Amino acid sequence: MNTVIATRGLTKQFKNHTAVDSLDLQVPQGVVYGFLGPNGSGKSTTMKMLLGLTQPTAGEIDLFGQRLTPTTRAELLPSIGSMIEAPPGYGHLTGWENMQIVRSMLELAEPQIERAFATVRLTEHKHKLVRNYSLGMKQRLGIAMALAREPAMLVLDEPTNGLDPSGIEEIRSLLVDLAGEGITVMVSSHLLDEIDKMATVLGILSSGKMIFQGTRDQLFQHSIPDVVIETPDPESAGRLVEGATVVPEGISLSGLDKDKTAGLVKYLVDADVSIYQVRRVQQSLEDVFMDLTGRSGLL
Numbered sequence: 522m523n524t525v526i527a528t529r530g531l532t533k534q535f536k537n538h539t540a541v542d543s544l545d546l547q548v549p550q551g552v553v554y555g556f557l558g559p560n561g562s563g564k565s566t567t568m569k570m571l572l573g574l575t576q577p578t579a580g581e582i583d584l585f586g587q588r589l590t591p592t593t594r595a596e597l598l599p600s601i602g603s604m605i606e607a608p609p610g611y612g613h614l615t616g617w618e619n620m621q622i623v624r625s626m627l628e629l630a631e632p633q634i635e636r637a638f639a640t641v642r643l644t645e646h647k648h649k650l651v652r653n654y655s656l657g658m659k660q661r662l663g664i665a666m667a668l669a670r671e672p673a674m675l676v677l678d679e680p681t682n683g684l685d686p687s688g689i690e691e692i693r694s695l696l697v698d699l700a701g702e703g704i705t706v707m708v709s710s711h712l713l714d715e716i717d718k719m720a721t722v723l724g725i726l727s728s729g730k731m732i733f734q735g736t737r738d739q740l741f742q743h744s745i746p747d748v749v750i751e752t753p754d755p756e757s758a759g760r761l762v763e764g765a766t767v768v769p770e771g772i773s774l775s776g777l778d779k780d781k782t783a784g785l786v787k788y789l790v791d792a793d794v795s796i797y798q799v800r801r802v803q804q805s806l807e808d809v810f811m812d813l814t815g816r817s818g819l820l
């Protein structure tokens with residue numbers, strides 16, 4: 522699979538604060554890449570560097586296999602459509618009038634505009650004033666503006682922010698469809714749930730550092746499912762085992778590998794604790810994140 526965005530040691534320093542810290546991003550072609558991290562973790566700053574809107578303090582950016590430099594930017598950046606921060610668009614103009622501004626700035630043809638409206642399912646609302654659009658429609662207009670030039674890649678900063686569940690679902694299915702057509706979509710969010718349902722590849726930022734990058738399955742491989750030991754007297758078993766959580770059917774422990782589990786079972790049997798059953802509990806993605814971030818509940 523080709524890599525559309527590759528960075529090495531990408532860093533942005535604001536005075537003595539490192540907002541983005543030695544990032545090695547790998548965004549494969551034709552996927553939805555979910556760029557996840559809490560507010561302030563450096564997602565917007567990273568995206569701005571990828572789009573040439575902010576100069577990196579250090580590091581390199583390759584777009585479509587070519588180094589982004591002052592010389593190559595005019596050639597590379599038109600292949601990326603973007604929406605960073607609030608959706609664009611003048612409220613006192615209609616969607617169509619807003620798109621005409623984009624059309625003339627980028628010297629696009631009218632059919633490209635019509636296709637972009639159709640893709641985001643705004644054709645029937647294109648003659649409404651943007652100030653009368655719902656937030657979801659404004660976001661979709663922003664995506665249409667980014668799509669009008671028919672880019673190979675879309676970079677969208679929190680496009681589902683503030684939307685209700687049906688608005689989120691609309692954007693989600695739109696982005697998944699676009700990736701199905703071969704457009705690479707990099708989308709940021711601070712909400713795990715929103716990203717999980719649309720992204721094939723995840724990049725997770727915490728305090729400017731990438732703490733995980735890969736597929737959902739690879740993320741699950743990072744986790745060790747909790748062990749539940751069923752016993753008739755959970756309270757007594759809980760007192761014997763440091764770090765155990767007492768649950769109705771027994772005790773539960775996190776992060777125990779096979780050997781530690783075997784050792785614990787032996788210890789409990791030697792201590793005359795009756796064991797009815799030992800089982801692993803499938804973790805949710807939320808639990809895996811908690812493990813990854815040291816249970817600090819970052820997301």
Ligand SMILES: Nc1ncnc2c1ncn2[C@@H]1O[C@H](COP(=O)(O)OP(=O)(O)OP(=O)(O)O)[C@@H](O)[C@H]1O
Nearest residue numbers: 535539540558559560561562563564565566567711
């Ligand atoms: N122009 C700037 N000058 C100084 N500090 C900045 C500037 N832009 C961003 N920062 C700081 O860099 C850090 C990362 O901010 P950034 O906006 O990239 O995070 P984010 O993950 O996109 O969060 P959010 O979702 O809240 O936008 C924050 O601590 C922010 O305060």
